[in-house]
Amino acid sequence: MSVAAHISSSRIILVELEILITVIMIGGWGGFVCFLMKREENSEVHRNIMDCLAQIAISCFTGFIVSVIAIDRNLSFNMVMLAAGLGGVFASPILRLLGDKVKAYIVNNTLVKK
Numbered sequence: 099m100s101v102a103a104h105i106s107s108s109r110i111i112l113v114e115l116e117i118l119i120t121v122i123m124i125g126g127w128g129g130f131v132c133f134l135m136k137r138e139e140n141s142e143v144h145r146n147i148m149d150c151l152a153q154i155a156i157s158c159f160t161g162f163i164v165s166v167i168a169i170d171r172n173l174s175f176n177m178v179m180l181a182a183g184l185g186g187v188f189a190s191p192i193l194r195l196l197g198d199k200v201k202a203y204i205v206n207n208t209l210v211k212k
Contacts, residue, residue, distance in 0.1 A: 121182045125161015128186020129154040156190065157186035165174055 133153040137146060164185030168178045185192060 113116070117175075117178075119188050121165045121178065122158050124164055124182040125158045125165070125186035128140045128161055128183045129189060132157060132187045132189065154191070156184025157189040160189035161185040163196070164192065 130150065130153070133150045136153075137149070161182040164184075165178050165182040168181035173181070
């Protein structure tokens with residue numbers, strides 16, 4: 099089953115709302131897993147809750163971005179969900195990698211004066 103709806107233009111991808119919400123939820127769940135792997139046992143509860151919510155928000159965004167890349171490559175629904183989950187768990191390294199690629203693209207295309 100392909101996630102992208104059938105349309106005439108390859109530049110627009112239509113995704114059902116249920117799939118979008120599922121992708122964001124899977125990314126958030128990946129963020130919760132990432133938080134559980136990194137958390138310290140002796141830190142205060144308020145700080146843990148705030149760190150968890152921040153990690154979930156970042157992971158929802160990254161899971162969405164990675165799943166959009168997966169949809170663009172015409173992967174199946176299961177692979178899109180897997181990409182969203184992995185994007186949520188590995189949010190920080192993925193964002194650093196994408197940031198470096200965008201920075202290199204901008205510098206190489208002389209959009210920024212040196």
